[in-house]
Amino acid sequence: MANSAPRSFLQVAATEEVASPLRVVQIEGLVILKIIKHCKEFSPALVTGQLLGLDVGSVLEVTNCFPFPIREEDEENEAEGANYQLDMMKCLREVNVDNNTVGWYQSTLLGSFQTQELIETFMNYQENIRRCVCIIYDPSRSSQGVLALKALKLSDSFMDLYRSNNFTGEKLREKNLSWVNIFEEIPIKVSNSALISAFMTELEADTPVTQCDYDRLQLSTNPFMERNMEFLIECMDDLSMEQQKFQFHYRSLSRQQAQQQAWLQKRRAENAARKAAGEEPLPEEDPSNPLFKPLPEPSRLDSFLITNQIANYCNQINGVAGQNFSRLYLMKALHEN
Template identity: 80%
Template structure:
């Protein structure tokens, strides 16, 4: 989370003019992997980092990030943190990498991120950056198979009240502001460069479905080529017959067109089908028991 060091660092940012409403946060896949790696490696300690990218119309593009040093409650250490951030920005600029600040990321545990410190950090960023977001990642939910990644910003109404420090009941009712209106969640869109997409395509192994598609496509192409060859041979034999010559055979074992194409194994498909059937049976069994309990409880309540 940003601190005094971050505030000092943000003084180098340029204040932006009025921009259209932010609709989407577009994050490159590599950035997401770097955020997850940083947050998981130091979990359960909470970590933060800088988000870099471009503000393009209604889309905030996040193209890079780097971690912040572990924060210490010491002014000298905080000054070193600010120097570290400035040095990182300088290095990125020298290698021609996007170095515009578009926000920060931070980890959380069990969703406990909505704090006064987060709001203060947002306000500090807003002093120099008109539009910025905070990417929240919860490593504790990763064990449950959930990618707990969300992009947040403060609502304009809440920021207006926060600047005036007016949170009286009358003012809240006037602005129609409730606790759910403090933060706005911005949809996240994951993108990859064309080179990465092409590389991932090359890495993908052929699935059984793809293999059977190629098999039937090649089989159809071979059959068409075989029919064209037979028509040509029959026309040639008709000419030879008119000339009193012996016809040529209509099948040539040496011709690749007459060699059968090997069919892919169906073992993987059978195993996958078996797994799906097993999962369905388990779901059916659990659902059946649950419904039986519900009907039993309903009958007991009625009595």
């Protein structure tokens, strides 16, 4: 008779199947309204908040959120922020509201969110939460008639490379990792209860044309385009500085290789003389010689992030320009009629 002894929790966890990848982030409409309200109230200051919900299969459900308090610049007490989060989650648990952390949200200015601070925050969350997302909301872009809301997560290959802290060219080629593989954008699905959907249906028929509808017909997008171009130029300058670092590294590497060859030729000539004199030749490699010390290659992480940010600015400029052309053609047709 087979042994049917109960298995321990560790044995069950070890044989558990690999979880399905994250396919969609399902957010309740009330959570989106809370995020928009918090970000717009403090704009242009950047704010953050906690996302609460459930991780169900390939769907990450976001059912609630709460904002983080804005700390002064001279205040560096992180314990207060942690205590605030614990107190808020305890209060939510007492009123029977989902209090499982599934990520955080943050505001941004013209899409300038791809920084090392965001990556470090992701890695800190990943230590305790297997799957977490960051909801990015851009109030400045939303003023152009587009709901600038996106859900991001770090790719698994990038996280493995970040843990090893090795962003050399050889390692990146080995992992087949480029700047487009740092972040993964997860589709967002807005969910509402049946009562809210029915109420919105009742309001939709009697809703008059609002000022927001007229604002979408404005032809002037100069401030938005100018700020995007300014940020794009700054990123191009930063990328040029990163390229100068690599150029200096390769010049130093070429100079070191030339010095190594000169040293080897001198050592071989010396060994030839010692061999002719019947003496033992000296080794051609000397680890104690500083000429043979490998030069550390600069990290490519900063250049990857800057390139990613440049692509984001270009996409925003392209999208705004396309919308502007559509409005101009519409107004031209109206004038002709």
